[in-house]
Amino acid sequence: MYHSVGDCSYDPYRVTVSPRRLDRQLGWLRRRGLRGVGVRELLAARARGAGQDLVGLTFDDGYADFVAHALPLLRRHGCGATLFVLPGRLDGDNAWDPLGPRKPLLSAAGIRQAAAEGVEIGSHGLTHVDLIRADDALLRAEVSDSRALLSEMTGALVDGFCYPYGRVDRRAVDAVREAGYTYACATGPGDLTGPLALPRVHVGEHDTAWRLHLKHRLHQLRRLHHRPAERV
Template sequence: MAATAASADARPRPGAVPWVAMYHSVGDRSDDPYRITVTPERLDAQLGWLRRHGLRGVSVTELLAERARGGGRGLVGLTFDDGYADFVEHALPRLRRWGCGATLFVLPGRLGGVNTWDPLGPRRPLLSADGVRRAAAEGIEIGSHGLAHVDLTAADDAALRAETAGSRALLAEVTGAPAAGFCYPYGAVDGRAVAAVRAAGYRYACAIDPGPLTGPHALPRAHVGQHDTAVRLLLKTRLHRLRRRPPAGV
């Protein structure tokens, strides 16, 4: 499909920080105090908007690889945090429909559990090991979100190693392959956390708004929620360009 003026305007420009969207749960949002859930219908509409504007959602690994080759103009990263069980039921069919890939950040220390870190609830089931393997078999990149969803900036040295290197080793036992990516719980990141993630062997890591730490191991992301209709998505892609140019390697 030929790109329209609007679609060309929506595409990220070469040299900009990679545009990476951050999702969480996909399903029932009747009780959603943290506004982390989108309905399947809204996700479907958002992915359709991307495609109509000459964009395609991909995993972060694919996005960074294409950029390293000098391409990737029409690609955006899609990430889903926490590894909710509804990903397989609701997100996967929509990603397949629109020909999109994604990165799913899971908590290997909580597989089959619930999101106990959210004090207000509601309690949402997390993917089991079998669910994670099913997502991987469907072509979804699996990354680590740490072992138990703790703030790495408040972790002692032993906990920091467990959450980074330890979660990567445990996740490899589940999927049969080492994870390339890490995602900082709560988006909380400092230089010490970045150093631990890099030392653990991850090739990249996602944050939310890492400021001067922006780089391959602290990629900024844009939250995409239920209220992000076509106009809001277009504004988010445009505002994304205002981020400072990335350091080498992003």
């Protein structure tokens, strides 16, 4: 789980990875025989009983620096990714982060450019609202309207959703299912599990090769010992 790729000098929410660090992290994957791909491709491979050499890469929020910094590095390492964007904030910024810094978000043209270069486009909602706190009308708009807008924008079906702030509950899952998504990503989905509540590992600027290895192992152990109460 990545977010912004750029200047890390002031990063109170730990959402930024420098291009140099991302380059090293992608190189670390490739040296171990692994390849980063979008989540849709990863899930399709797993459904065929394959994909053991694949790692799902996601970039949340749709920052403009994805096209400027992340996309060239993904190309260099032969990797794909899923980019979760906010069609209700095109050309806007991350106003939901009160401490800043303000980071510009992609335009429609930037999203189409990423899609044209093979990046899977998914929805992060319309405007980055905490869906757990949203009323029914806002929840439907954030989940369903964002999918329709992105499909129109890219000319392709949008299969993936990413819960803002990584927060998810049964009500949000039901809205995502009703909107027609085939998978959805969270951060720590708690007792919810399955394709509409996929857990992810945060990757940041301080994640060296050793930290990546440790995070990977801890994530595997958490899922191994997890006993879900609900499957979604």
